[in-house]
Amino acid sequence: MCGIAGIINQGKDGLNIDKIISSMLESIKHRGPDHQGYWCNNEKIVAIGNRRLSIQDLSDNGNQPYFSPSKNYVVVLNGEIYNHINLRKEIKKNKNFNNWVGTSDTETLAVLLDFYGLEASLKMIEGMYAIGIFYKLENKIFLIRDRAGEKPLYYSLQNNIFLFGSELKALINSNVYKKKLNKKVIQNFLKLKNIPSPFSIFENTWKLDPGKYLILDVNSLNFKIKTYWSINDVIHKSSHQKKEINENLIDKAEELLVGSIKKQLISDRPIGCFLSGGVDSSLITALASKISNNRIKTFTIGFSDPRFNEAKIAKEIAKKLNTEHFEYYFTENELLGNIDKIPEIYDEPFSDSSQLPTILLSQKAKKEVTVALSGDGGDELFGGYNRYHFINKYWPLIKILPYSIRRKISNFLIYSNKRTLNLFIKRIELVLSKNKKTPLNIQNLIIKSINSFGAKNEKQLFENLVSDNFEESILLDNEQEDFELYKENKDLNLNNLQNFMYNDFINYFPNDIMTKVDRASMSVSLETRTPFMDKSLIEFSWRDIKNNKNLKNKKFILKKILEKHIPKDLIYRPKSGFSIPIDDLLRTTLKDWMIDHLNMDNIKKDKIFNCEKIDKMIKDHLNLKSNYGQQLWSLIIFHQWKVFYEV
Numbered sequence: 001m002c003g004i005a006g007i008i009n010q011g012k013d014g015l016n017i018d019k020i021i022s023s024m025l026e027s028i029k030h031r032g033p034d035h036q037g038y039w040c041n042n043e044k045i046v047a048i049g050n051r052r053l054s055i056q057d058l059s060d061n062g063n064q065p066y067f068s069p070s071k072n073y074v075v076v077l078n079g080e081i082y083n084h085i086n087l088r089k090e091i092k093k094n095k096n097f098n099n100w101v102g103t104s105d106t107e108t109l110a111v112l113l114d115f116y117g118l119e120a121s122l123k124m125i126e127g128m129y130a131i132g133i134f135y136k137l138e139n140k141i142f143l144i145r146d147r148a149g150e151k152p153l154y155y156s157l158q159n160n161i162f163l164f165g166s167e168l169k170a171l172i173n174s175n176v177y178k179k180k181l182n183k184k185v186i187q188n189f190l191k192l193k194n195i196p197s198p199f200s201i202f203e204n205t206w207k208l209d210p211g212k213y214l215i216l217d218v219n220s221l222n223f224k225i226k227t228y229w230s231i232n233d234v235i236h237k238s239s240h241q242k243k244e245i246n247e248n249l250i251d252k253a254e255e256l257l258v259g260s261i262k263k264q265l266i267s268d269r270p271i272g273c274f275l276s277g278g279v280d281s282s283l284i285t286a287l288a289s290k291i292s293n294n295r296i297k298t299f300t301i302g303f304s305d306p307r308f309n310e311a312k313i314a315k316e317i318a319k320k321l322n323t324e325h326f327e328y329y330f331t332e333n334e335l336l337g338n339i340d341k342i343p344e345i346y347d348e349p350f351s352d353s354s355q356l357p358t359i360l361l362s363q364k365a366k367k368e369v370t371v372a373l374s375g376d377g378g379d380e381l382f383g384g385y386n387r388y389h390f391i392n393k394y395w396p397l398i399k400i401l402p403y404s405i406r407r408k409i410s411n412f413l414i415y416s417n418k419r420t421l422n423l424f425i426k427r428i429e430l431v432l433s434k435n436k437k438t439p440l441n442i443q444n445l446i447i448k449s450i451n452s453f454g455a456k457n458e459k460q461l462f463e464n465l466v467s468d469n470f471e472e473s474i475l476l477d478n479e480q481e482d483f484e485l486y487k488e489n490k491d492l493n494l495n496n497l498q499n500f501m502y503n504d505f506i507n508y509f510p511n512d513i514m515t516k517v518d519r520a521s522m523s524v525s526l527e528t529r530t531p532f533m534d535k536s537l538i539e540f541s542w543r544d545i546k547n548n549k550n551l552k553n554k555k556f557i558l559k560k561i562l563e564k565h566i567p568k569d570l571i572y573r574p575k576s577g578f579s580i581p582i583d584d585l586l587r588t589t590l591k592d593w594m595i596d597h598l599n600m601d602n603i604k605k606d607k608i609f610n611c612e613k614i615d616k617m618i619k620d621h622l623n624l625k626s627n628y629g630q631q632l633w634s635l636i637i638f639h640q641w642k643v644f645y646e647v
Helices: 017-026 084-095 105-124 168-172 183-192 231-238 246-264 279-291 311-321 332-336 339-346 355-366 378-382 386-398 403-416 418-434 442-453 458-466 496-522 535-543 556-562 582-587 591-597 600-606 611-622 629-644
Strands: 002-009 035-040 046-052 073-081 127-135 140-145 154-158 161-165 205-207 212-217 223-227 271-274 297-303 324-330 371-373 527-529
Touching: 002 017, 002 073, 002 127, 017 035, 017 046, 017 168, 046 073, 046 127, 073 105, 084 105, 105 127, 140 161, 154 168, 161 168, 183 496, 183 629, 231 496, 231 535, 246 279, 246 535, 246 556, 271 279, 271 355, 279 311, 279 371, 279 378, 279 556, 297 311, 297 355, 311 324, 324 332, 324 355, 332 355, 339 355, 339 496, 339 629, 355 496, 378 496, 378 535, 378 556, 386 442, 386 458, 386 496, 403 442, 442 458, 458 496, 496 527, 582 591, 582 611, 582 629, 591 611, 591 629, 600 611, 600 629, 611 629
Parallel strands: 271 297, 271 371, 297 324, 371 527
Antiparallel strands: 002 046, 002 161, 035 046, 073 127, 127 140, 140 212, 154 161, 154 205, 212 223
């Protein structure tokens, strides 16, 4: 795991390009504390560099940038190419090449480029990566992002200077980058809690989409973006392939997952697993424990609030799997002590509040290991989210009632009868609390359910379920980037459940889940790996079980595999998630902090939000008239970020 950065200057004389690339790399030292290296061409127009976190080949032979044997390609790599050992065997067999200097995957890629070229090489490599390449023969820069969007890659073109980096702070610290707020993405941020790719929070700056590569002409600074892998192509091909019987599908899924974990357990540094107690992380841990020659280390965090504490379950699972288990219970003060770090860690406004426990988990795991496997991606590939159950089971029944009637009922419950609705919610909370089953954000859950009842179609239903509800008048300027939250893709012939999963895979997974995990873990130089995002597993999920409702819903396949390793009562439990009680915290511990950030003077000065609307939201939230916890958290995070970056 590393961080990469680069600058191509065609517009400004007298720039000290060595100093600029050094500054860019220093700003992402946390991504790679073990070595810094960069290369500049003779004309001092191009500079690309790397901050290295040594994982494979700990010697200097693994340092970057790396030159191909012909010296035509200069390569910097952030991430891991998991199949690089097999690729070396193929190169030796087919190209009669065995002049290896070291054992790093970056060297494998550099040699691969010499023999096969860019496009063929991209089809061959498997892993998580953001790659920068300078191709001397054509004077071009190539930027590549992995298939699922596990690793980030930003780029910008301003004043005839092209910049790229693993994080925005690399661009900002070039000292030639001009920060100009992109107000058009704020509406998307408020809805989604992140800035969706390909946009960024600054103008003339973008994130490269997953499965894409960028080609930049160094002379003209013209660039174009191409696709080398697409889930759409996988789905198209699936309709022409023969389906296997159910029993074989479960065995095949286990075989592929075992293969993925085997590749991802390769490391010259200590390795462990995040273990939340859920199906996904438990299965990754179970298989890793079976495969590894060493006793696997597992990491869980717990909280005193039983609503979001799965530490006890995780401890039982760790005991069954005989892992070396590390369990950390955090106080509220420890949790909140990381809030001020959020702008620096995430660079852009990012308000998925589970970022805080993820930061804490990463901090603790780093004390024991350098690499951690996670269960991320299991929900998206195997149907784990509750919204999939909703669209599959309840939506067909809801649609029986005409939309006009459903919409009137929904509007009445939410807008016309708030007092009755709040009393109803309080009754539910009371009943559930007596049974010790009170979920987090119960009011939001109920309001989302009522909104969903009144949805016009599947598109509106999906948007209601995955986005936060803000009044449009919250923004003084409602102009926004054209971002399609829900793509129907009728040509893919997907049913409603599959379309929900498809949209989560292309949007929610890279823009929320991976952003959260990558920035949190890399802030402490911890590499996280996601075995579910293996290319073969992704394609298997969409190719072989695409049309099987039972296997594609509520993680049926994963649970059947896990039954071989732990008791059923530890598997078949309600899904808890990885959350914090942000609604309660903003009424208690964080109340003064919230009021300080969202005071009228600050909001008026920003000239972005309607201060009267926000003031009313705060009062209604504190007086328990409404529940605006997540919405207020997003507004605070935005203001906190804006102050930190002096925008």
